[in-house]
Amino acid sequence: MSRVSIMADYIIRDARLEDCGEIFLMLKELQEHLKDMDHMTLEEESLKNDGFGEDKFFQCIVAEQKPSGDVKPALVGYLLYCWSYSTSAGRMMVVQDFYVRQTYRTQGTGSALWAHATKVALEKGCREVEWIVHDWNVQAIKFYKKLGAVDMSKGEGWLVYRLDVNAMRSVVATDTVNKQ
Amino acid sequence: MAEFIVRDARVDDCDGILRLIKGLAEFEKKLHLLRTDTETLKRNGFGEDKVFHCFVAEARDHKGTDRPLLVGYLLYVWCFFSLSGRVLYVEDLYVDEDYRRKGVGSALWACAMKVALDKRSAQMQWCVTGWNTSAINFYKRLGSENLGKNEEYISFMLNKDSMKSAYSRISRD
Numbered sequence: 001m002s003r004v005s006i007m008a009d010y011i012i013r014d015a016r017l018e019d020c021g022e023i024f025l026m027l028k029e030l031q032e033h034l035k036d037m038d039h040m041t042l043e044e045e046s047l048k049n050d051g052f053g054e055d056k057f058f059q060c061i062v063a064e065q066k067p068s069g070d071v072k073p074a075l076v077g078y079l080l081y082c083w084s085y086s087t088s089a090g091r092m093m094v095v096q097d098f099y100v101r102q103t104y105r106t107q108g109t110g111s112a113l114w115a116h117a118t119k120v121a122l123e124k125g126c127r128e129v130e131w132i133v134h135d136w137n138v139q140a141i142k143f144y145k146k147l148g149a150v151d152m153s154k155g156e157g158w159l160v161y162r163l164d165v166n167a168m169r170s171v172v173a174t175d176t177v178n179k180q
Numbered sequence: 181m182a183e184f185i186v187r188d189a190r191v192d193d194c195d196g197i198l199r200l201i202k203g204l205a206e207f208e209k210k211l212h213l214l215r216t217d218t219e220t221l222k223r224n225g226f227g228e229d230k231v232f233h234c235f236v237a238e239a240r241d242h243k244g245t246d247r248p249l250l251v252g253y254l255l256y257v258w259c260f261f262s263l264s265g266r267v268l269y270v271e272d273l274y275v276d277e278d279y280r281r282k283g284v285g286s287a288l289w290a291c292a293m294k295v296a297l298d299k300r301s302a303q304m305q306w307c308v309t310g311w312n313t314s315a316i317n318f319y320k321r322l323g324s325e326n327l328g329k330n331e332e333y334i335s336f337m338l339n340k341d342s343m344k345s346a347y348s349r350i351s352r353d
Contacts (some may be wrong), residue, residue, distance in 0.1 A: 027262050039263050041302065046265040055299075057258040057266070083231035084257045085224050086271055087201050088213040091231055097262050124229075 008066075010076055010109060012116045015060035017052040020044060022075040023060060030099040034134060051080075058082050058096065061116050063109045076104040079113040083124075093121040095131035098140075110143060182240070184251055184279065186287045189234035191226040194218045196250035197234065204274035208309060225255075232257050232271065235291040237284045251279040254288040264302030268292060271306075273315075285318060293338070293347040304338045322346045 015023060024044045031037045051058050063077035077100035084092045095117065100109045121129050130152070133140050141151075189197060198218055205211045225232050237252035252275035259267040270292060275284045296304050305327075308315045320326075323342040327335035338346060 031263065036263055042262060042265050050260055050266055058260040080260065080262070082257070082259050084259070084269070084271070085232040085255070087205065087216045087255075088210065090215060090220060091224055094259065096260050 008108060008112065010063045010065055010104065010107075010112075012061060012063055012112045015051070015062045015078065017048060019060075019062055019075060020048050020052070023047060023062065023078050023080075026075065026078055026099050026101065027097065029101070030097060033099075034137075059120075061113055063100065063104065063113055076101045077109050077113055079117050081117060084130075089128045091124060091126050093117065093124075093126050093129040095129060098131070111147070114147060182287075183282060184237045184239055184284055184287070186235055186237050186252075186284075186291055189225065189236045189253070191222055193234075193236055193248070193250060194221040194225070196247065197221060197236065197253050197255075200250060200253045200274050200276065201272065203276065204272055207274070233295075235288050237275070237279070237288055239279070251276040252284040252288055254292055256292055259305070261302065266299060266301045268296040268299075268301050268304045269306065270304060273306075289322065290347055293343050297343055297347065301343075302339070304343060305335065307335045 021044065024047055027042070027047070028037070028040070031040050050056060051060055058080055059082075060078055060080045062075050064075050065073040067073050078097065079095060079099075080097040081093050081095045084094045086092060098110070098113065100113070118129060133144065135141075195218055198216070198221060201216060201221075202211065202214065205214045224230060225234055232255050234256075235254045236250050239249040239251050242249040253272065254270060255272040256268050256270045259269045261267050273285060273288060275288075292304065308319065319336050322338065323346050324336040324338050325342070327337050
């Protein structure tokens, strides 16, 4: 399903198997940005199997340039999540990866990805979305605070963030990019 | 012969699992935060749209009722770490007080490690409250790596090698 925005020059949609090549490139860009490339052992095949195979267990949303002429529209961002369960929170969405390519930042692309994900989470009855972020990632932290997320821990190196159900509803309500 | 068996949970185990979940919540002094019931467990663990998986330990030779007596459980979910891929994340591990120090925890853990290894997981991860010294000692004996402390929780990890090593040790016992 696509949600088309009139104002933005991208759309947000569910990822497809054929997107894996581009998602893998963006995934590597994200790991470079997080200075973690040395520890990377993931291969593109895993991405295909784990996200689109019979035994899949993650979901992915992508931001794609709007079509222009005959040029195949490029992917410009992605958000990858898993479902989790805790006996205190019930079903939860855990955002594993979130990335927007440099030239598409500050245009609402990130917010649009989060709004799509948050809507799915609410539809599935989730009361929480959780993720982690490096404590030095000031730009990302600012973005998450703007979403209405709260820092759940002040450990060393990693911060755990959470959107509770009220903040989730607020994100979806204030979304202007995704339209039915 | 051990006093218990370990197996995959079934949908009709949900009442028994809920009793154990409450036992864990009480132990962690978080009973007031519990928001699960049999229906939620059935929907999220056994329905078409399930999100968690569960192993249970069942008492052998339990007499008295038709229902099996569940004495422990391990609940896990799958995570995707983009550095390494599939990760088995253990949400809950709990053994009834009367069945501790009989190898129930190890047996449940071995089930989880086997499925993690069979599915070629890069790691297992979980966390534990910082004051739970008997659990921490159990995890250290498994060969887990302490990933550090966040507030009241310590994160632990077993990678492929330490999983294989721990699994073959436990399976021998």
